Amino acid sequence: MIGTRKDLLGLEDLEASEIISILDTARTFREVLDRPIPKVPSLRGLTAANLFFEASTRTRLSFELAEKRLSADTVNFQTSGSSVSKGESLKDTARNIEAMGIHLVVIRHQSSGAPHYLAKNLDAGVINAGDGTHEHPTQGLLDLFTIRERRGKIAGLRVAIIGDIAHSRVARSNIWGLTKLGASVTVAGPATMMPLEVERFGVNVARSVEEAIEGADVVNILRIQLERQRSTLYSSLREYARVYGVTVKRLLRAKPDVTVMHPGPMNRGVEIAQDVADGKHSVILEQVTNGVAVRMAVLYLLAGNKAPDESTPETPATEMKKAHGEPSLHPRR
Amino acid sequence: MASPLCIRGGRVLDPSRGIDRVQDLWIVDGRIAGLGEDAPAEVRSSRSAEVVQVSGNVICPGLVDIHVHLREPGQEEKETIDTGTRAAARGGFTTVACMPNTAPPLDDRPRIEFVVRRARESGHARVHPIAAVTRGQMGETLTEIDDLVDAGAVAISEDGKPVRNAEIMRRALELTRALGIPVIQHAEDPDLKGDGVMHEGWTSTRLGMKGIPDVAESVVVARDALLAELTGGHVHVAHVSAGRSVDIIRKAKARGIRMTAETAPHYLLLTEEAVEGFDPRTKMNPPLRGARDRDALIEGVADGTIDCLASDHAPHTEIEKDSDFDSAPFGIVGLETALGIYIKALVEPKHISLPELILRLTVNPLRVLGLPGGTLEAGAPADLTVFDPARRWTVRAAEFASMGRNTPFEGWELPGRVLLTMLAGRVTHRAEAPQTSAR
Numbered sequence: 001m002i003g004t005r006k007d008l009l010g011l012e013d014l015e016a017s018e019i020i021s022i023l024d025t026a027r028t029f030r031e032v033l034d035r036p037i038p039k040v041p042s043l044r045g046l047t048a049a050n051l052f053f054e055a056s057t058r059t060r061l062s063f064e065l066a067e068k069r070l071s072a073d074t075v076n077f078q079t080s081g082s083s084v085s086k087g088e089s090l091k092d093t094a095r096n097i098e099a100m101g102i103h104l105v106v107i108r109h110q111s112s113g114a115p116h117y118l119a120k121n122l123d124a125g126v127i128n129a130g131d132g133t134h135e136h137p138t139q140g141l142l143d144l145f146t147i148r149e150r151r152g153k154i155a156g157l158r159v160a161i162i163g164d165i166a167h168s169r170v171a172r173s174n175i176w177g178l179t180k181l182g183a184s185v186t187v188a189g190p191a192t193m194m195p196l197e198v199e200r201f202g203v204n205v206a207r208s209v210e211e212a213i214e215g216a217d218v219v220n221i222l223r224i225q226l227e228r229q230r231s232t233l234y235s236s237l238r239e240y241a242r243v244y245g246v247t248v249k250r251l252l253r254a255k256p257d258v259t260v261m262h263p264g265p266m267n268r269g270v271e272i273a274q275d276v277a278d279g280k281h282s283v284i285l286e287q288v289t290n291g292v293a294v295r296m297a298v299l300y301l302l303a304g305n306k307a308p309d310e311s312t313p314e315t316p317a318t319e320m321k322k323a324h325g326e327p328s329l330h331p332r333r
Numbered sequence: 334m335a336s337p338l339c340i341r342g343g344r345v346l347d348p349s350r351g352i353d354r355v356q357d358l359w360i361v362d363g364r365i366a367g368l369g370e371d372a373p374a375e376v377r378s379s380r381s382a383e384v385v386q387v388s389g390n391v392i393c394p395g396l397v398d399i400h401v402h403l404r405e406p407g408q409e410e411k412e413t414i415d416t417g418t419r420a421a422a423r424g425g426f427t428t429v430a431c432m433p434n435t436a437p438p439l440d441d442r443p444r445i446e447f448v449v450r451r452a453r454e455s456g457h458a459r460v461h462p463i464a465a466v467t468r469g470q471m472g473e474t475l476t477e478i479d480d481l482v483d484a485g486a487v488a489i490s491e492d493g494k495p496v497r498n499a500e501i502m503r504r505a506l507e508l509t510r511a512l513g514i515p516v517i518q519h520a521e522d523p524d525l526k527g528d529g530v531m532h533e534g535w536t537s538t539r540l541g542m543k544g545i546p547d548v549a550e551s552v553v554v555a556r557d558a559l560l561a562e563l564t565g566g567h568v569h570v571a572h573v574s575a576g577r578s579v580d581i582i583r584k585a586k587a588r589g590i591r592m593t594a595e596t597a598p599h600y601l602l603l604t605e606e607a608v609e610g611f612d613p614r615t616k617m618n619p620p621l622r623g624a625r626d627r628d629a630l631i632e633g634v635a636d637g638t639i640d641c642l643a644s645d646h647a648p649h650t651e652i653e654k655d656s657d658f659d660s661a662p663f664g665i666v667g668l669e670t671a672l673g674i675y676i677k678a679l680v681e682p683k684h685i686s687l688p689e690l691i692l693r694l695t696v697n698p699l700r701v702l703g704l705p706g707g708t709l710e711a712g713a714p715a716d717l718t719v720f721d722p723a724r725r726w727t728v729r730a731a732e733f734a735s736m737g738r739n740t741p742f743e744g745w746e747l748p749g750r751v752l753l754t755m756l757a758g759r760v761t762h763r764a765e766a767p768q769t770s771a772r
Contacts, residue, residue, distance in 0.1 A: 012539070015400070090657055111659035112541045113611030134541030172541055195538035 008137035011176040025297035043072035066295035140173025155182030163195035163222025188212035342388035348692035355722040363758035395427025400643035407436030418457035420735035422761035425717040425751040434493035440465035490517035506566025515569040525549035547575035556583035574619035576629030598674035613661030641698035648737025666737035673747030715718030719753035
């Protein structure tokens with residue numbers, strides 16, 4: 001059960017039932033966000049630290065907002081100007097966090113597996129906010145949530161993921177989540193950006209973007225970041241847009257009511273055409289809103305009964321405790 | 334004549350002479366006096382002889398590891414010549430060849446002489462330094478190879494990195510040919526390796542880790558086979574990890590090219606899947622590869638394509654290895670677990686026999702370097718190892734003599750407990766006192 005876990009490190013580790021439980025919880029929090037005062041006291045007295053070893057705007061804001069809407073105290077830590085650039089090890093960072101009595105750690109790190117290292121070395125719950133090119137579980141969850149909100153289900157849907165699969169943590173988390181929940185996933189992208197043995201994820205590999213989009217219920221377009229990759233992988237953004245850019249014309253191959261997603265930030269006119277990004281099928285801004293609700297759900301479930309203030313009636317927290325039992329922060333591991 | 338020493342009742346394995354029988358081994362003045370009845374009568378009848386009972390154990394020539402990193406000079410926080418050779422003795426090794434990627438590298442006479450002197454002062458193992466191919470291992474100007482060999486270097490290598498430039502490799506082979514030493518190649522194409530940290534395969538795909546493809550090794554092995562053919566020089570391929578490389582080496586040998594090869598213990602027992610938990614103790618270069626590579630390596634060892642077995646002992650500090658995977662340095666320690674792993678990976682599954690293993694850990698590695706020894710023949714220095722091939726022991730890095738604790742085998746049960754190591758008749762390691770008695 002997700003409520004008995006200490007950490008959320010990746011969707012590969014989760015059972016389908018745990019994913020569904022998070023999505024259900026997120027649904028409740030999504031309603032909270034529409035209230036006049038979108039705030040609940042669920043995490044009052046708890047402190048969350050957002051450790052961003054890699055630049056991020058929207059994910060960090062989304063987590064911080066989620067924490068504040070749950071009434072947690074939040075502290076932020078970013079690499080530039082911090083002790084990490086002075087050579088402090090991840091281990092010492094972890095020890096400092098422990099010494100400060102922090103309950104939940106949200107970490108983004110450029111090295112795959114860094115959150116796993118922290119999770120092993122900390123009693124605090126650790127949430128992976130993106131590790132290298134490994135996973136970005138809360139992005140995967142918010143994408144699943146958005147798909148389910150839009151299409152009413154996930155099982156049986158045809159989902160195309162377009163872009164740099166090899167270097168995308170969003171792709172990995174999406175693939176694990178979608179396949180566990182019974183969707184049929186097709187990936188497309190340049191051969192140089194397709195990881196070895198990708199089909200072992202249980203996905204179809206399309207030979208072209210057109211083939212991937214054919215009959216799709218959902219098209220999830222990944223951000224292309226040539227500047228961060230080795231220059232040998234692809235020639236130019238122009239060439240990428242020509243071959244893999246999702247245009248209105250290419251989108252005609254999908255189901256008429258296709259849902260278009262993008263984890264942001266977008267390169268308009270490169271991986272996604274302007275009129276697709278702003279078109280009627282696009283749910284890109286909904287994804288952003290849903291992201292806050294999903295992160296509230298994850299924080300809430302991992303914090304479990306750690307919340308010192310138990311006298312919080314009429315909140316989703318108490319309702320859900322009834323529904324899910326008393327989750328523990330320190331489960332058997 | 335000093336008092337003789339009799340190693341009594343052990344199974345004497347001397348693959349250099351095809352000997353495998355239970356016999357007493359006599360030592361006088363640090364040299365082998367003879368086996369059983371072949372020992373001189375005055376030795377066998379000496380009243381002052383000391384006897385060490387080793388019944389049920391194997392006695393073999395001292396083990397030889399031609400690929401270790403002793404880290405001195407310059408990285409004494411990781412290992413020193415003293416601690417590294419203590420680790421060698423504890424693992425049953427009496428001879429090691431150390432790689433030149435120290436800080437500064439072993440690229441001139443004083444540094445080679447320093448290593449030789451330090452090793453002699455410590456006295457735990459014979460240490461043969463390997464010199465750098467280029468000055469500062471910068472890949473530009475060749476070192477003074479003749480002078481380095483004169484000072485004691487037994488080979489040249491850039492290990493830690495490859496001889497990248499094919500022209501330099503060609504010239505190094507041409508010059509070493511006359512000296513009768515090999516160029517030891519850390520076969521790796523740096524462009525294909527990129528900033529990879531583990532084997533490129535399904536596990537790296539799943540974990541989102543940057544991959545090092547197997548061909549990063551094999552393309553260089555293929556290139557060097559051609560350069561060895563062109564020059565008549567001797568290329569020794571260090572730490573072979575990929576099945577494709579085994580194929581190329583096999584074909585090169587069949588063509589009469591002077592190419593030899595070694596592998597390291599971990600490639601025979603672990604695969605890429607060991608990296609699963611992001612544990613930096615599974616990070617080394619070349620990386621743990623796929624199951625098919627492992628099987629091809631075992632086949633290569635069995636059919637002799639891979640001539641000898643090394644450890645690629647690469648100690649690092651605990652601080653360096655206690656981190657996320659990407660930040661940790663490549664390399665694991667190996668001297669104190671190598672024999673056990675080789676028995677477990679090769680002998681117990683019957684890929685090769687125990688004498689065949691000992692051959693690959695004694696005579697064969699010495700032959701690669703053109704060195705004598707590896708025998709229990711009368712008159713040879715009494716370098717020997719006594720071990721129990723069946724007895725299990727548990728790997729506890731905290732008990733290592735090496736300063737390096739970075740092993741992925743922590744807690745493993747291994748066979749091949751080393752009981753006694755002797756260097757020129759002197760005990761360099763004794764696990765627990767075997768019964769000693771005056772006669």
